[in-house]
Amino acid sequence: MTLPVHIDELLELRHRAHVLGLSSHHRVHSVLSGLYTSVFRGQGMDFEETREYQEGDEIRNMDWRVTARTGVAHLKVFREERERAVMLCVDVGPHMQFGTRGTFKSIQAARAAALLGWTASASQDRVGALLYGGPHQPLQFFRPSRARQSFWRMLRALGQTSEPVTVAGDPLVEAMEKLRRVAPTGSLIFIVGDMNRDPGPLHEGLGRLCQKHEVVLMPVDDPADREIPRIGRVVFSTRDGERIEVDTDSEAGCRHYREAWEAKRKALDTLARRLGITFLPVPTNEEIHGILVAGLRRRAVRQGRR
Numbered sequence: 079m080t081l082p083v084h085i086d087e088l089l090e091l092r093h094r095a096h097v098l099g100l101s102s103h104h105r106v107h108s109v110l111s112g113l114y115t116s117v118f119r120g121q122g123m124d125f126e127e128t129r130e131y132q133e134g135d136e137i138r139n140m141d142w143r144v145t146a147r148t149g150v151a152h153l154k155v156f157r158e159e160r161e162r163a164v165m166l167c168v169d170v171g172p173h174m175q176f177g178t179r180g181t182f183k184s185i186q187a188a189r190a191a192a193l194l195g196w197t198a199s200a201s202q203d204r205v206g207a208l209l210y211g212g213p214h215q216p217l218q219f220f221r222p223s224r225a226r227q228s229f230w231r232m233l234r235a236l237g238q239t240s241e242p243v244t245v246a247g248d249p250l251v252e253a254m255e256k257l258r259r260v261a262p263t264g265s266l267i268f269i270v271g272d273m274n275r276d277p278g279p280l281h282e283g284l285g286r287l288c289q290k291h292e293v294v295l296m297p298v299d300d301p302a303d304r305e306i307p308r309i310g311r312v313v314f315s316t317r318d319g320e321r322i323e324v325d326t327d328s329e330a331g332c333r334h335y336r337e338a339w340e341a342k343r344k345a346l347d348t349l350a351r352r353l354g355i356t357f358l359p360v361p362t363n364e365e366i367h368g369i370l371v372a373g374l375r376r377r378a379v380r381q382g383r384r
Contacts, residue, residue: 088192088233110367113374114197118266118292127155163222163262164198164205165291166191167253168236169271169298170218171211178302180363187270187298188236189366194268195229206261207232210253211271217249217256222265254283257291265291270360273297274339277346284353294356297346301363304339306332 128141131151144152168191174184195205206222209215209232220232250271257267267287273295287293306326314322325331350357358373360366 088188088236091189091192091196110193110371110374111197111200113371113378115201117374117378128152129155162203163265164194164203165222165257165261165265165267166195166205166207166232167257167267167269167271168207168209169211169250170209170236171249171272172213173272174211174298176300177362178300178307180300180361183272183298183300183362186360186362186366188233190270190296190298190360190370191236191268192233193366193370195232198266199224199226199229203266204262205229205232207235208253208257209235210256211249216247217253219256219260222262248279251279251283254280254287258283258286261291263290266294267291268294268296270296271298273346274299274303274342276342277349280346281349284349284355288353288355292356293353294358295346295350296358296360297343298360298362301361304336306335308332 128144129152131140131145131153135153139154141152141154168187170184170187174182174187176183177185180186191207195207198205202224204222204224205228207218207220209218212218218235220228220235223229250269250273254269257265261267274297284293306324308326310327311323311325314324316322347357349355356373356377358369358377360369
C-alpha cells in the first residue's frame, strides 16, 4: 500500500512556518529561521585574514600553522558568504511507505524536506534536491536555485507515488556519490530517510561529502523499528523473496530485535560524531516543527560549548 504526500500540504508548510513557536503569532524568523541562521548560515565562509588571537575569540578558528611559526596565537578571520547551496537528499524508496504510529515515513520525510526548504529559501539560500531510491528514476536531481518554481517541482516530485519494487544496489551510497560530484562546494546537505541499516557502507561516502560540505543526517524512525509490535506469529518476506515466520510475542525475540536496532543506531551515531555530522532523528509520531526546532537548539548549545 502507498500513501501519497499531498502537494497542497507541502506548499501550506510555507505558511505554517510562520506560526512556529509557543503560540500562533510567533513567526518562523524568531524560532526556526533564527536557529537555522545561527546554526548553519554562518558556516559557509570565505577566508579573509589572519590576526592575533584575542580573549573571547572562537578557539576552533585558530590558525595553528601561523601560531606554530610565530610562537604567538593567531586566528583565522572569515567573511560570511551571502548565500549557500542547501541540498535536500530525500529517500523516496519503497521502504518509506511504512508507518505504524503518527504517519508514514515518506510523509514525515517530505514534511521535513519542505519545511527545511522553505526556511532556507527565506534565508536567501539556493535550494536543490536529490531524491533517491525511486523505482523508476533512482536518482532525481534538482539543481540548487533561489527560484520558487524549482522548489515547487521538487515538492511535486515528493508527492508522486508508485507501487513498491525492489531497487538494486545501495541507493543512499549512490546518492552520496552523486552529491559529491554535483553539489556546489560548501553546500549544506540534509540527508533525510530510512537509516535502519548497517551504517558500515556509508562511512566512505559520508567521509568524502564532509571534506567539502556540511552534512546533517536525519534518520526517519517509526516506533516499530525499535520495538516490534506484539501481534502473535507473523510471516515476513525478505528482499530475496524468502518467507520467515516470526513469533512477535517471544520475549527473547523482542529483546533481540530491540538490541539489534540499538546497535545499528549507536554505530550510526558514532560515525556521525567521528565525522562531525549533525545527527537529528525524525520520529514519525512527533510533530515535525517541534522536532526541527528542538534539534537545532541542541546543536546550537553544543556549538556554544566548543
